[in-house]
Amino acid sequence: AQSVTQPDIHITVSEGASLELRCNYSYGATPYLFWYVQSPGQGLQLLLKYFSGDTLVQGIKGFEAEFKRSQSSFNLRKPSVHWSDAAEYFCAVGTLSSGTYKYIFGTGTRLKVLA
Amino acid sequence: ETGVTQTPRHLVMGMTNKKSLKCEQHLGHNAMYWYKQSAKKPLELMFVYNFKEQTENNSVPSRFSPECPNSSHLFLHLHTLQPEDSALYLCASSLGTSVRNNEQFFGPGTRLTVL
Numbered sequence: 622a623q624s625v626t627q628p629d630i631h632i633t634v635s636e637g638a639s640l641e642l643r644c645n646y647s648y649g650a651t652p653y654l655f656w657y658v659q660s661p662g663q664g665l666q667l668l669l670k671y672f673s674g675d676t677l678v679q680g681i682k683g684f685e686a687e688f689k690r691s692q693s694s695f696n697l698r699k700p701s702v703h704w705s706d707a708a709e710y711f712c713a714v715g716t717l718s719s720g721t722y723k724y725i726f727g728t729g730t731r732l733k734v735l736a
Numbered sequence: 737e738t739g740v741t742q743t744p745r746h747l748v749m750g751m752t753n754k755k756s757l758k759c760e761q762h763l764g765h766n767a768m769y770w771y772k773q774s775a776k777k778p779l780e781l782m783f784v785y786n787f788k789e790q791t792e793n794n795s796v797p798s799r800f801s802p803e804c805p806n807s808s809h810l811f812l813h814l815h816t817l818q819p820e821d822s823a824l825y826l827c828a829s830s831l832g833t834s835v836r837n838n839e840q841f842f843g844p845g846t847r848l849t850v851l
Contacts, residue, residue, distance in 0.1 A: 625778070653835060657842075664740070664826055664842035672836075711779070715838060721791045722838045726779040 623648045623716045627727035634702050635735045642697040642730050644686075644712030653715035654695040655724065656686055660708045668710075671695065682706070707734045738762055740843035742827050748849045749817065757812040757846045759827030767833045768810040769840065770802060773824040785810060786833045817850045824848070 624647045634640055646652055653672050657665040669680025676688040686697045695712060709731045713724040740761045749755050761768065770782040784792035785804040799821075801813040810827055824845045831837040 630776075662844065664742075664844045665828075666842070667839065670839065715835065717835065719792075721784055721786075722833050722835055723781055723784070723792065724779075724840065728776060728778050 623714060623725050625712050625714050625725055625727035627710075627712055627730050629730045630728070631731050631733065633733040633735060636704050637701050640697075640699045640702045640706070640732070642710050642712075642732070644695045644697065644727060645693050646695065646712070646714045647693065648714050648716060650717075652688075652695075654686075654688060655713040655715065656680065656684070656695075656697050657711045657713065657726075658682075658708045659711065659729075665711060668697070702732075702734055704734045704736060707732055740827060740829055740841050742825075742843040742846050744846060745844065746847045746849075748851065749814070750851050751817060751819070753817075754813070754815040756814065757825055757827075757848075759810040759812075759843055761808055761810075761827075761829035761841070761843075763829055763831075763841060765829040765831050765841070766807050767830045767838075768804060768807070769828040769830075770810065770812055771826040771828065773826055773845070779826070782812075784833065791833065814848075817848075819850050822848055822850045 626645045655670045656668040659665045669678045671678045671688045709729045711729045712727045743758045767786045772780045782796045783802045803811040826845045827843040828840040830840045
């Protein structure tokens with residue numbers, strides 16, 4: 622069955638430090654992968670997506686993610702975290718089931734940024 | 737209004753009440769979704785509508801009844817809910833439901849509390 626695992630429930634980093642959020646997926650076919658961010662009281666906003674091609678994907682707000690097929694991973698990175706990056710981050714894989722394309726989400730990683 | 741809007745933002749209801757959640761998208765999309773977001777659980781897809789037709793019902797209890805009168809509006813009618821139904825209910829829309837046009841845009845959610 623398709624699944625997405627985000628092994629870190631909480632991560633705390635200092636402002637200006639680098640960040641890596643982990644995401645592993647289980648999907649038999651070529652995965653379509655996404656990272657979303659959810660700020661408190663808000664809906665989810667798409668940070669970046671991978672469909673094909675270059676395995677290093679650039680997104681908004683200075684984020685990037687790298688698709689590694691051999692590791693079934695799609696980790697999110699940012700070289701220097703800002704206080705406004707404190708939020709919850711969700712990894713998702715797009716799957717085709719019964720003719721409908723759907724997302725399967727991970728449980729999320731909550732990021733705290735120390736001043 | 738732009739994007740995806742949801743009303744009300746907060747709702748408290750008793751188990752015998754009947755209430756409705758409303759979602760409206762101003763993006764010209766054709767597909768709309770309801771998700772349930774509970775603490776420490778992945779987002780759960782509940783329903784998918786494409787061109788007003790329901791294409792997915794993810795084994796949702798009948799006390800949740802969706803309605804999609806047109807491609808811009810989506811409702812979730814609630815009756816005789818249980819306390820475990822308390823959650824954040826997110827609406828999303830996308831241009832379509834195929835692989836390449838499925839990027840989903842989310843509303844801010846309705847925080848539902850069932851007493």
